[in-house]
Amino acid sequence: MAFEIGNPGLATTVQDQGRTGHYNVGIPQSGSMDQYSAELGNALVGNTAREAVLECTYLGPVLTTDSDAVIAVTGAPVDVKVNGESRPQWTRLLLKAGDQLSFGVIQGGTRYYIAVQGGIDVPEVLGSRSTYSLGAIGGFKGRKLEAGDVIPVGAPLNDGKLPPADSVPEEFRPVFAKEQQVRIVLGLYDHRLTDEGLGNLLNEEWKVTPVADRMGLRYSGPGVKWKEREQPFGAGSDPSNIVDAGYAVGSIQIPGGTQPIILHRDAVSGGGYAMVGTVISADMDLVARAAPGTATTFQAVSLEDALEARRDLAEHRNKAWSELGASR
Amino acid sequence: MATIVSPLPGIFYRKPGPGKPPFANEGDTIEVGQTLGIVEIMKQFTEIQSDVAGVLESFEVNEGDMVNPGDAIIVIREG
Numbered sequence: 001m002a003f004e005i006g007n008p009g010l011a012t013t014v015q016d017q018g019r020t021g022h023y024n025v026g027i028p029q030s031g032s033m034d035q036y037s038a039e040l041g042n043a044l045v046g047n048t049a050r051e052a053v054l055e056c057t058y059l060g061p062v063l064t065t066d067s068d069a070v071i072a073v074t075g076a077p078v079d080v081k082v083n084g085e086s087r088p089q090w091t092r093l094l095l096k097a098g099d100q101l102s103f104g105v106i107q108g109g110t111r112y113y114i115a116v117q118g119g120i121d122v123p124e125v126l127g128s129r130s131t132y133s134l135g136a137i138g139g140f141k142g143r144k145l146e147a148g149d150v151i152p153v154g155a156p157l158n159d160g161k162l163p164p165a166d167s168v169p170e171e172f173r174p175v176f177a178k179e180q181q182v183r184i185v186l187g188l189y190d191h192r193l194t195d196e197g198l199g200n201l202l203n204e205e206w207k208v209t210p211v212a213d214r215m216g217l218r219y220s221g222p223g224v225k226w227k228e229r230e231q232p233f234g235a236g237s238d239p240s241n242i243v244d245a246g247y248a249v250g251s252i253q254i255p256g257g258t259q260p261i262i263l264h265r266d267a268v269s270g271g272g273y274a275m276v277g278t279v280i281s282a283d284m285d286l287v288a289r290a291a292p293g294t295a296t297t298f299q300a301v302s303l304e305d306a307l308e309a310r311r312d313l314a315e316h317r318n319k320a321w322s323e324l325g326a327s328r
Numbered sequence: 329m330a331t332i333v334s335p336l337p338g339i340f341y342r343k344p345g346p347g348k349p350p351f352a353n354e355g356d357t358i359e360v361g362q363t364l365g366i367v368e369i370m371k372q373f374t375e376i377q378s379d380v381a382g383v384l385e386s387f388e389v390n391e392g393d394m395v396n397p398g399d400a401i402i403v404i405r406e407g
Binding site: 058105106212292293 | 333335336337338339368369370371372374394396397398
């Protein structure tokens with residue numbers, strides 16, 4: 001079976017849990033920006049957490065299914081429409097062959113996910129079906145969807161067995177707020193900021209600018225100050241420059257000291273900007289949900305706190321799966 | 329009166345490019361499907377089209393302003 005794409009939307013791509021293990025040779029992990037939401041879509045339709053979904057950004061696609069299909073739309077709040085009639089989000093939906101799926105105006109957040117029983121069945125590239133558009137690999141022909149594309153859907157798993165519950169309880173749905181507190185671990189180069197600069201980063205409010213995509217999100221705010229130094233050989237002349245180094249996923253750089261950039265799932269793996277901190281892995285989905293204008297504060301936490309937050313998130317996620325009676 | 333809203337966040341422009349004339353001005357007669365502006369996000373330009381016919385009454389945002397999904401951009405007097 002397959003989905004035929006009428007209107008592709010702004011940037012609809014095939015994503016899964018990501019392509020890990022190749023960052024050292026410059027291939028980012030990619031994968032659903034909001035892993036939690038994508039995963040619970042899979043849970044609703046009887047998939048494991050590994051199946052590929054469609055990630056829709058702000059403007060969703062209009063698509064038609066050529067066979068009966070079991071789908072769920074999770075993630076950012078949006079009107080889901082089947083043949084023009086509203087349907088609930090975070091809930092399993094049954095489509096008949098020929099049904100058309102479309103979307104209204106997004107009401108918050110950035111991305112919503114279409115999960116389908118059997119998953120989006122594009123070939124794996126380096127162990128993942130995720131689209132890395134900049135590198136033109138993975139997903140559907142290495143790119144975002146276009147009008148006229150026919151996207152293959154895989155065969156149902158477990159003989160088509162679906163979990164007993166057909167809707168994610170409210171307490172397991174993320175909040176898509178206009179304010180966020182994002183936890184970061186400082187380093188490796190926070191010592192290069194002046195006290196005032198570090199204070200601005202941690203105590204002032206920053207706003208997500210419209211310059212935000214799968215590679216990273218740029219924030220506007222009061223700026224920061226760097227300590228003066230004689231730049232080492234190989235580093236650029238600005239104090240925010242370092243000799244080229246590897247970038248952690250989620251790391252924060254502040255080119256010129258003006259606008260912090262959080263590197264996200266499609267980001268480059270290295271470069272010459274000092275990283276003042278790194279968003280903890282448990283908050284990467286949160287950052288992915290930040291629409292332009294989102295007021296953000298950064299809270300420094302310890303590595304122990306970050307690891308505990310990661311355990312808590314995994315526990316919460318596992319509980320959501322078991323609430324549905326689904327197996328990951 | 330009909331309000332044209334932005335379906336997505338981004339920067340609103342009235343012109344197709346720098347130094348080019350605007351897509352439309354106040355007082356212009358507008359047809360269904362006519363492009364009235366563009367919104368830039370993620371290095372992509374999405375055309376904002378009218379879903380009604382009438383006369384362009386006013387712009388609710390200025391050239392280069394940031395808009396959010398659902399924000400009113402243009403008001404059209406139908407007819």
